[in-house]
Amino acid sequence: MLQPEAILMRPIVTEKAEAAKVNQHKYVFQVARNANKIDVRKAVERYFHVKVAKVAVSNVAGKPKRMGMFHGYRGDWKKAVVTLKAGQKIEMLDRV
Numbered sequence: 001m002l003q004p005e006a007i008l009m010r011p012i013v014t015e016k017a018e019a020a021k022v023n024q025h026k027y028v029f030q031v032a033r034n035a036n037k038i039d040v041r042k043a044v045e046r047y048f049h050v051k052v053a054k055v056a057v058s059n060v061a062g063k064p065k066r067m068g069m070f071h072g073y074r075g076d077w078k079k080a081v082v083t084l085k086a087g088q089k090i091e092m093l094d095r096v
Contacts, residue, residue: 004043007035011093012079024083027090031057031080040080048090054083 011017012028020026031040037055044052058081062074084090 002032002035002039002043004047007032007039007043008047020081021093025086025089027082027084027093029080029082031078033059033076033078035078035080037080040082044082048092050088050090051085052082053085056081056083 009030009032012030014028017026017028020028027044029040029044031043035043035057037057040057041052041055044050044055058079060077060079062076064071064073066072
């Protein structure tokens with residue numbers, strides 16, 4: 001298994017992710033493209049010292065972008081939505 005720092009790239013901070021965090025105890029992360037649900041669960045539990053109830057992952061396609069006459073795409077990435085067990089929370093991300 002990879003180190004937790006190699007699996008969890010960054011937290012996703014959007015209005016929808018913040019609402020899910022407050023109302024449903026769900027945290028959203030950008031994760032490594034080769035990580036699966038088990039890897040994400042173990043990384044979150046080891047890195048943040050919490051208990052995970054559920055993990056959902058999805059592949060996000062890169063958006064088309066343009067710079068002048070040149071067309072291209074942003075890179076594809078993987079998103080993980082982590083649901084914590086009741087009474088658990090990630091203190092580090094609640095302060096953001």
